Structure formats: C-alpha cells, structure tokens
Amino acid sequence: MIVRRKIDKNEVKELPKAAFPGRIYVIQSEAEIKKATDYLQAQRVVGIDSETRPSFTKGHIHKVALLQISSEECCFLFRLNMTGLTQPLIDLLENPAVTKVGLSLRDDFMMLRKRAPFKQQNCIELQDYVHAFGIQDMSLQKIYAILFGEKISKSQRLSNWEADVLSDGQKLYAATDAWACLNIYNLLQELKRTGNYEIAPEEPEEKEPEEERKEETAQEEHKS
Numbered sequence: 648m649i650v651r652r653k654i655d656k657n658e659v660k661e662l663p664k665a666a667f668p669g670r671i672y673v674i675q676s677e678a679e680i681k682k683a684t685d686y687l688q689a690q691r692v693v694g695i696d697s698e699t700r701p702s703f704t705k706g707h708i709h710k711v712a713l714l715q716i717s718s719e720e721c722c723f724l725f726r727l728n729m730t731g732l733t734q735p736l737i738d739l740l741e742n743p744a745v746t747k748v749g750l751s752l753r754d755d756f757m758m759l760r761k762r763a764p765f766k767q768q769n770c771i772e773l774q775d776y777v778h779a780f781g782i783q784d785m786s787l788q789k790i791y792a793i794l795f796g797e798k799i800s801k802s803q804r805l806s807n808w809e810a811d812v813l814s815d816g817q818k819l820y821a822a823t824d825a826w827a828c829l830n831i832y833n834l835l836q837e838l839k840r841t842g843n844y845e846i847a848p849e850e851p852e853e854k855e856p857e858e859e860r861k862e863e864t865a866q867e868e869h870k871s
Contacts, residue, residue, distance in 0.1 A: 648838065648843060648844045648845070649844070649845050649846075649847050650780050650781055650782065650793065650794070650838075650844050650845065650846050650847060651782075651793050651847045652781050652782060652783045652784075652846070652847055652849065652850065653782075653783050653784050653789075653793075653850065654784060654789050654792050654793050656789075658792075659788060659789060659792045659798050660798070662792055662796060662797055662798040663796075663797055663798070664797065664798055664799075664800055665791060665795065665797035665798065665799050665823060665827060666819060666823055667717070667722055667819060667822040667823040667826040667827075669717075669718075669719065669720045669721050669722060669822075669826070670720065670721050670722070671721075671722050671724065671818050671819070671822045672721065672722070672723050672724065673724045673726065673813060673818065674723050674724060674725045674726060674730070675726040675729045675730060676730070677730065677733065680725065680730060680733055680735050680736065681735055683716075683723040683725070684735040684736060684738070684739050686718075686721070686723075687716055687718070687723065687739055687745065688738075688739060688742060688744075688745060690718050690745060691745070691746065692745070692746040692748060692829060692832065692833070693716050693717060693718055693745060693746070693747055693748070693825075693829060694715075694716070694717040694748050694749065694825040694826050694827065694828035694829030694830070694832070695714070695715065695716050695717075695747045695748065695749040695752070695755070695825055695828065696714075696715045696749055696750075696755070696821070696824040696825040696828060697711045697713060697714050697715065697755045697758065697759065698711070698712055698713040698715070698804075698808040698821055699711050699712055699713075699758060699808060700712050700728075700807055700808045700809045701804075701805045701806075701807075709809070710727070710728070710758070710761050710762055711727050711732075711755075711758045711759055711761070711762060712726070712727060712728040712808035712809045713725065713726060713727065713728075713808050713813075713821055714727055714732075714736065714759070715821045715822060715824060715825035716739070716747075716825060717822060717825035717826040717828075717829055718829070719826075719829065719833075722821075722822035722825055722826055724813070724818060724821055724822065726813075727762060728808070728809045731762055731763065732759060732762035732763040732765070733763075737763060737765045740759075740765050740767045740768070741765055741766055741767065741768050742768060742769075743768040743769045744769070745769065746769050746770075746771060747767065747769065747770045747771070748770075748771045748773065748828045748829055748831075748832040749770070749771075749772070749773065749825075749828050750772070750773045750774055750786075750787045750790075750828055751772075751774065752767075752770055752772050753772070771832060773787070773790065773828060773831055773832065776832070776835065777790055777831075777835070779839075780835060780838065780844070780846065781846030781847065787799060787824065787827060787828065787831075788801065790831055791827050791830070791831060794831060794834055794835075795830070795834075799823060799824065799827055800820060800823075802816070802820070803816050803817050803820035803821075804820075
C-alpha cells in the first residue's frame with residue numbers, strides 16, 4: 648500500500664461517503680450506561696469522539712452533549728446532556744486495559760472535564776500516531792480519505808446535539824466519527840505489523856506565480 652502524505656480537499660469531495668456499518672445505541676439512562684460500559688470494558692481498543700451543541704453567541708460555550716465510543720460492531724452514543732458524565736464512564740476512561748483512540752483528544756478531554764474530573768489512561772492521539780506513516784494532514788476527514796479512499800461527511804457537525812431526539816443523520820454522523828478513528832488505528836497497526844506499505848515521495852509544492860516569474864527571469868538572464 649502506498650501511503651500518501653497529503654490529499655487535496657477537492658479530491659476528498661469526489662470520494663464516496665464512509666458510513667458506520669454496525670449497530671448504533673443511544674444511551675440516556677443509568678441502566679443503559681451500565682450495560683454499555685460493561686460491554687466496552689471488555690474491548691481491547693475503542694474509538695472515541697464527542698459532540699457539543701454549537702453556540703452562536705460570543706463567549707458562550709455549551710458543555711459536551713454527546714460522547715461516542717465505538718467497537719468494530721457497535722457504537723454507543725452517550726447523551727451527557729441528559730445523564731452527565733457518570734462513574735461507569737469515568738471508570739472506562741481511566742481503565743488502562745482499554746485503549747482509547749481518537750483525534751484532538753486533548754480538546755475532547757478538556758471539555759469533558761467540565762462535566763466531571765477524571766484522569767484518562769491509555770489513549771492514542773491519531774494526529775501524532777499517523778506521523779510515523781508519513782501522513783502530514785491532520786483532519787480526520789483527510790486522514791481517512793488517504794487510507795480508505797472514502798470521505799467522512801461533516802454535514803451534521805453544527806446541528807443541535809442537545810435536541811430531545813437525535814435524527815438518524817446525527818446518529819450516523821456521530822457513530823461514523825468514533826468508528827473511523829478505530830478503523831484508522833486498526834489499519835495502521837496492521838501495516839506496522841506486516842510492513843506492507845510505502846510512504847509516497849514528497850510532492851513538490853506548487854509555486855506562487857510571482858516565484859515562477861522570478862525563476863523564468865533568472866533562467867533568461869543566465870542564457871543571455
């Protein structure tokens with residue numbers, strides 16, 4: 648497999664959409680949290696992401712509304728705006744036996760701590776992890792496009808994550824983001840194990856028109 652360093656946003660737009668193929672569970676009661684976290688505590692690796700209701704008022708920031716945690720088969724959408732960040736979830740975040748994979752985790756955890764204090768254990772930040780494979784793009788959308796040739800839709804990003812009922816579009820968007828982090832990690836682990844990849848050579852950066860003119864002028868002067 649040839650691993651590209653970067654991908655153009657216009658190229659990403661033309662790719663087919665990625666979508667989480669498993670089962671999605673919306674969690675909004677203590678009993679559901681316990682059942683979901685019991686399942687997740689038994690996983691070796693999970694993908695993690697969060698969503699916050701957008702604020703259109705300067706200086707006002709909402710607390711995290713949704714915490715998504717995904718295995719390969721199931722994704723759980725924890726509605727923190729309804730339940731808060733309860734002890735079973737804190738225990739999962741602090742469990743060193745379960746690897747948590749995500750992107751921009753520092754921001755996610757900073758926001759989650761506004762709901763309850765915790766010390767996360769055994770977390771992998773994909774923005775750092777992809778460096779060893781030559782990937783220079785930092786967004787989830789571009790990293791996923793480079794590795795899988797599919798795009799992750801961002802159409803629901805600014806929707807209301809505190810709505811009484813999440814739409815099917817919101818649920819699929821949220822689940823896909825968490826699962827995509829896990830998918831990326833699993834593929835990179837496999838490439839690392841087999842060594843079956845090559846990093847694409849550096850692409851020459853496009854020159855600005857002014858630079859091209861200067862170079863042409865210098866070449867003309869050299870000829871004369």
